[in-house]
Amino acid sequence: MRMLLIHSDYLEYEVRDKAIKNPEPINEEQRKGRLDEVLAVFASVEKVDEVNPDEVVEKALAEIKDVAGQVKAERVFVYPFAHLSSDLAKPDVALDVLRKLEERLKEEGFEVRRAPFGYYKAFRLSCKGHPLAELSRTVVPEGEVNK
Ligand SMILES: C[C@@H](O)[C@H](N)C(=O)N[C@H]1[C@@H](O)[C@H](n2cnc3c(N)ncnc32)O[C@@H]1CO
Numbered sequence: 193m194r195m196l197l198i199h200s201d202y203l204e205y206e207v208r209d210k211a212i213k214n215p216e217p218i219n220e221e222q223r224k225g226r227l228d229e230v231l232a233v234f235a236s237v238e239k240v241d242e243v244n245p246d247e248v249v250e251k252a253l254a255e256i257k258d259v260a261g262q263v264k265a266e267r268v269f270v271y272p273f274a275h276l277s278s279d280l281a282k283p284d285v286a287l288d289v290l291r292k293l294e295e296r297l298k299e300e301g302f303e304v305r306r307a308p309f310g311y312y313k314a315f316r317l318s319c320k321g322h323p324l325a326e327l328s329r330t331v332v333p334e335g336e337v338n339k
Pocket residue numbers: 211212235236237238272273274275280281282283286308309310311312313
């Protein structure tokens with residue numbers, strides 16, 4: 193999984209059109225979302241992650257906790273983002289991974305939102321611009337590291 197982590201004053205999105213045949217079903221309330229004082233995590237789940245999705249969730253969680261601790265962020269916005277990799281996981285695997293990541297972040301005490309999966313979305317982001325405000329992390333299942 194490839195992640196772009198942006199420490200932001202806010203991130204807000206609004207769902208537009210479907211971007212895949214079967215996007216995640218959403219209710220009216222999920223069509224828009226905003227969090228203030230947030231660590232935005234733009235995430236591309238990759239084909240290699242299909243080997244062990246649960247392990248990749250734990251590794252991504254560790255990286256997000258590390259960065260959130262450094263920038264003192266208590267809120268995390270998980271944002272499905274298909275543009276950080278040229279070798280994407282299948283949508284059903286990707287959605288499962290991002291749902292689990294959201295769940296684990298909540299278990300670790302973060303306030304978490306996850307943007308809807310499978311849609312084009314308009315979004316606004318206000319990056320804080322400090323030295324740790326823009327970071328990227330890549331995590332892969334253990335067995336894949338040395339290939
Ligand atoms: C389109 C752009 O504006 C929007 N921001 C977008 O990227 N939408 C993506 C994700 O929500 C989701 N999606 C599909 N596969 C994946 C994957 N492997 N990892 C993450 N998301 C995925 O499906 C959409 C189309 O790829």
